[in-house]
Amino acid sequence: xVVRFDVSRPLDTxxxxxxxxxxxxxxxxxxxxxxxxxxxETVLIAELPGVKKEDxxxxxxxxxxxxxxxxxAYEIPQDARVLINENRVSSFNRSVRFSHDVDANRISAxxxxxxxxxxxxxxxxxxxRTIEVK
Numbered sequence: 001x002v003v004r005f006d007v008s009r010p011l012d013t014x015x016x017x018x019x020x021x022x023x024x025x026x027x028x029x030x031x032x033x034x035x036x037x038x039x040x041e042t043v044l045i046a047e048l049p050g051v052k053k054e055d056x057x058x059x060x061x062x063x064x065x066x067x068x069x070x071x072x073a074y075e076i077p078q079d080a081r082v083l084i085n086e087n088r089v090s091s092f093n094r095s096v097r098f099s100h101d102v103d104a105n106r107i108s109a110x111x112x113x114x115x116x117x118x119x120x121x122x123x124x125x126x127x128x129r130t131i132e133v134k
Contacts, residue, residue: 030092031067031116040127042120044096049114050074050087056111058118060104065120068093100126 031046046067048056056069073089076082101123109118 029094030071030090031094033067033094033096035096040122042098042102042122044116044118044120046094046116046118047114048111048116051111051114053111056109056116058107058109060102060107060120063098063102064095065098065107065118066093066095067116067118102126 031048031051033047034045036043036045044065044067048069048071051069051071055072056067059066059068068091070091071089074087098120103121103123106121107118109116111117
């Protein structure tokens, strides 16, 4: 049998607010994302465990890329006795504003094994270039 010790809710909430909000503000954000900028594109990687591609929506408007969707519940068989249930059903919404021009028609996304990769190509006007001195 699994036994879980829970601190009382008010104390637990207070501790989480003090520790998480003051020292790790991004710890509560879902999905966690990594962003890397390259010469010709920006790549976003989002962790989406248990999320199906049909439950994800990606929009791009006014230089803001928005990732939204829902992590849905899995079906627990009726004859199961649930001992711990920490997986949360939740909707999510994360937005990233780009400071450079983006080629919106070439944005691509691929979801594999719970990892979403979004490639955001830079517009020609945003790419670095060399200016010849005369």
